[in-house]
Amino acid sequence: MRLEQLVDALDRGGVGQLKYEHVCKAIGVTITGTPADWPRDEERARALQDELRTRVVVDEPGPPPGSGLVTGVDVAYDDERDVVAAAAVVLDAATLEVVEEATAVGRVAFPYVPGLLAFREIPTVLAALGELTSGPGLVVCDGYGLAHPRRFGLAAHLGVLTGLPVVGVAKNPFTFTYEQPGPRRGDSSSLLDGGEEVGRALRTQDGVKPVFVSVGHRVSLSNACAHTLRLSPGFRLPETTRRADALCRKALREATG
C-alpha cells in the first residue's frame, strides 16, 4: 500500500482532518511527526473515539484463515528520548513465511492512558503500513478492538482509519473478566464486560496462559480466533506479533543506539 493511497483512504473515511504531510524519508526508515491536529488531551481523544466508533464494521466475516496475506504490527518505545518505532511484517498466511517488512520511527504522540492506547501507537503504525508495497491483507495488532471501555480500542481504530480487516490479540485481560478456558490448544471462553461478550480468551498452546482476542474491524469474532490459532502453531503469541515485536525493537535500537 502506497502512502498516497493511505491518505486517500483517510480522506474517504471522513477523517480528512488527519494529515500525514509530516511523513518523510531518511536513511532507510520513515521518520514521521505527529499530525498537527492529532488530539493533545484526553478529553478530545475520547471525543474522537466516540465520533469514529460508529464507523466500525462488524457484519463481515473477514478473509478465510490460511489464505492470502496477514500483517503483524507492533511498536517499541524509548520514553527517555521520546522516540517510538513501529514495524509491519507481512506473512504468507498459508506458510507463515515473511513476505515483506517495513518500519517507521517517530516522536511519541500521546502518553499512555488506559483506554487511549491508539493515540500513542497509530501515527507511527500508519507510517510503517504506508511503506509496504504489498497490500497488508488482514492486520493483527497488540491490544484490543471492541474489548474496550467505549468499544473502540486500537484494533478497531486502526481498522476504521485504513478500512482494512483488523483483529486485536492482547496478552492481558485488561479490565474484563473470563472463565478459565479448557487446558488444550484451541479451547476458549468468553471475555466479558459485565454480561456482554467483548472478546474471547483463547488457549493457543496446551497448558499455557490464554491470549485475549477481540474484533477490530471487518472480521467476526470466531474468524478472528481461527486466524489467531493458525498464526500460533508453536508459541503462545501469533507469529505476526512475534515478528513485528522483534522488528520494531531492532528498528528502535538502530534509530536510538
Added chain:
DNA sequence: GCGACAG
C-alpha cells in the same frame, strides 16, 4: 476519593 487499568 481510591485503586485498577491494552501497550
Added chain:
DNA sequence: ATCTTGTCGC
C-alpha cells in the same frame, strides 16, 4: 511498554 541476572530446559 520498560527496567534487568540468573536459571531451568529442550
